[in-house]
Amino acid sequence: MSNAKQASLLVRGYEVVIGFETHAQLSTQSKIFSRAPIAFGAEPNTQACAVDLALPGTLPVMNRGAVEKAIRLGLALGSHIAEQSVFARKNYFYPDLPKGYQISQFEIPVVQGGEVSFFLGDEKKTVRLVRAHLEEDAGKSLHEDFIGQSGIDLNRAGTPLLEIVTEPDMRSSAEAVAYAKELHKIVTWIGICDGNMQEGSFRCDANVSVRKPGEPLGTRREIKNLNSFKFMQQAIDYEVRWQIEQIEDGFEIQQATVLFDPDTGETRAMRTKEDAADYRYFPDPDLPPLVIARSWVDEVKAQMPELPRQMAERLVTAYGLPEYDATTVTQSPAMAAYFEAAAKASGQAKMASNWIMGEVSAALNARGISIEQTHYGPEKLAGLLLRIADGTISNKAAKEVFAEQFGHSLHAVGSTFTGSYAVQIADVASVDAVIESKGLKQMNDSGALEAIIDEVMTANAPMVEQFRAGKDKAFNALVGLVMKASKGKANPQQVNDVLKQKLG
Ligand code: ADP
Numbered sequence: 401m402s403n404a405k406q407a408s409l410l411v412r413g414y415e416v417v418i419g420f421e422t423h424a425q426l427s428t429q430s431k432i433f434s435r436a437p438i439a440f441g442a443e444p445n446t447q448a449c450a451v452d453l454a455l456p457g458t459l460p461v462m463n464r465g466a467v468e469k470a471i472r473l474g475l476a477l478g479s480h481i482a483e484q485s486v487f488a489r490k491n492y493f494y495p496d497l498p499k500g501y502q503i504s505q506f507e508i509p510v511v512q513g514g515e516v517s518f519f520l521g522d523e524k525k526t527v528r529l530v531r532a533h534l535e536e537d538a539g540k541s542l543h544e545d546f547i548g549q550s551g552i553d554l555n556r557a558g559t560p561l562l563e564i565v566t567e568p569d570m571r572s573s574a575e576a577v578a579y580a581k582e583l584h585k586i587v588t589w590i591g592i593c594d595g596n597m598q599e600g601s602f603r604c605d606a607n608v609s610v611r612k613p614g615e616p617l618g619t620r621r622e623i624k625n626l627n628s629f630k631f632m633q634q635a636i637d638y639e640v641r642w643q644i645e646q647i648e649d650g651f652e653i654q655q656a657t658v659l660f661d662p663d664t665g666e667t668r669a670m671r672t673k674e675d676a677a678d679y680r681y682f683p684d685p686d687l688p689p690l691v692i693a694r695s696w697v698d699e700v701k702a703q704m705p706e707l708p709r710q711m712a713e714r715l716v717t718a719y720g721l722p723e724y725d726a727t728t729v730t731q732s733p734a735m736a737a738y739f740e741a742a743a744k745a746s747g748q749a750k751m752a753s754n755w756i757m758g759e760v761s762a763a764l765n766a767r768g769i770s771i772e773q774t775h776y777g778p779e780k781l782a783g784l785l786l787r788i789a790d791g792t793i794s795n796k797a798a799k800e801v802f803a804e805q806f807g808h809s810l811h812a813v814g815s816t817f818t819g820s821y822a823v824q825i826a827d828v829a830s831v832d833a834v835i836e837s838k839g840l841k842q843m844n845d846s847g848a849l850e851a852i853i854d855e856v857m858t859a860n861a862p863m864v865e866q867f868r869a870g871k872d873k874a875f876n877a878l879v880g881l882v883m884k885a886s887k888g889k890a891n892p893q894q895v896n897d898v899l900k901q902k903l904g
């Protein structure tokens with residue numbers, strides 16, 4: 401990094417250092433060591449079986465699907481997938497943890513190393529991973545303030561998690577958020593996590609410290625359970641300011657676990673940080689080492705989709721898309737497939753990305769649905785783009801056609817997207833029908849256009865004089881008048897050309 405860039409990142413002369421621990425809930429059918437379901441939002445304690453309740457005599461049995469999802473992550477991030485990894489007991493007492501320990505992985509995790517790359521503005525960043533390990537989630541305490549009692553809901557106990565740990569490689573809250581967004585994109589893209597942050601399926605702990613440039617790492621505080629990108633940024637920014645103030649006031653930072661309160665925008669100490677030794681980790685005698693055959697890894701590898709970053713790079717090369725567009729349309733597999741289908745069927749890649757990022761996304765957002773849920777398929781968009789490209793309709797008229805067609809497309813409750821869009825032929829017929837019925841056809845008859853221009857020039861002789869006297873603005877005004885006289889149907893480019901010619 402150049403010195404100038406480095407310096408611009410400093411906050412009041414301090415360098416910010418951030419490392420992330422992210423809990424991604426794996427989208428399996430059942431729990432990591434039992435057959436109880438993991439569906440969200442059920443009545444308390446209806447999804448916890450004897451294993452999850454830690455009844456004596458029960459034994460954990462590893463969920464193969466959870467392991468496969470860990471392998472997928474390792475493959476996506478270029479990590480080493482351990483042929484043998486070990487489950488350990490992390491011992492602590494808490495009411496929502498009936499066994500008195502959490503089954504996790506400690507010394508030998510299943511996924512080791514790897515990295516996540518992403519763009520921060522136009523700068524490519526790479527964050528190294530330390531590891532990703534499998535573990536079970538705990539239950540939840542429910543505090544019923546109005547009756548002054550607390551209860552325990554064990555539905556979440558035993559839900560499979562993958563904890564993804566980075567090196568302390570990030571240097572700003574913006575970089576941390578960009579990392580989290582990229583990781584979120586990857587885990588949803590490869591289908592290992594539903595990514596639902598409100599439901600807690602993807603939650604991040606941000607470890608934050610500050611130091612003067614060149615000094616050893618400062619003491620970190622860990623902000624727990626950030627489940628929105630907005631809070632993530634606010635929490636880190638607050639924490640950085642707080643730590644710098646402490647140091648400037650002559651205090652030392654104590655290692656601690658803190659919580660972010662979105663209402664006050666502040667972080668608050670929850671407990672002083674435990675060390676690994678406090679948890680008395682030891683290998684779980686109930687579970688044999690997890691052995692992953694090379695052949696299984698190869699099988700999973702053969703089923704891996706093209707990843708978002710690779711796909712974005714391909715879209716830049718194959719379609720000449722700008723980096724920004726390529727990154728934006730590869731938000732999700734569905735959007736990426738939608739883009740490619742529309743681009744192929746219309747031969748108008750840049751227009752396709754413009755429309756998907758603009759009109760299509762706005763219409764989806766307005767209805768609160770995702771691209772998977774619309775029947776306004778890429779073949780319709782492609783038809784529309786073809787009619788803009790061949791001059792049949794103006795961009796403005798195209799928006800009207802779009803609104804009409806999008807509004808009449810059924811929108812599904814579930815997903816209409818099945819992994820690809822089969823139809824790659826532009827649906828020009830339905831687009832033409834709307835153009836016809838709404839009379840939106842652009843005027844391409846140059847004789848008629850010339851007549852209108854002549855009329856406008858005669859009726860606005862003073863404006864024509866002004867233009868000829870050197871007042872350039874008068875030209876735009878004349879274009880506007882011609883467009884109006886044509887009821888918006890003239891081709892603006894053609895109006896420009898003919899008018900210029902007539903004005904000499
Ligand atoms: P623990 O497991 O006890 O929380 P780790 O050493 O595994 O501790 O680190 C947890 C996270 O904290 C990692 O993401 C790591 O990159 C990050 N981290 C470690 N030291 C620092 C530091 N000084 N400043 C910021 N982040 C740090």
Ligand code: MG
Pocket residue numbers: 421
């Ligand atoms: Mg940790």
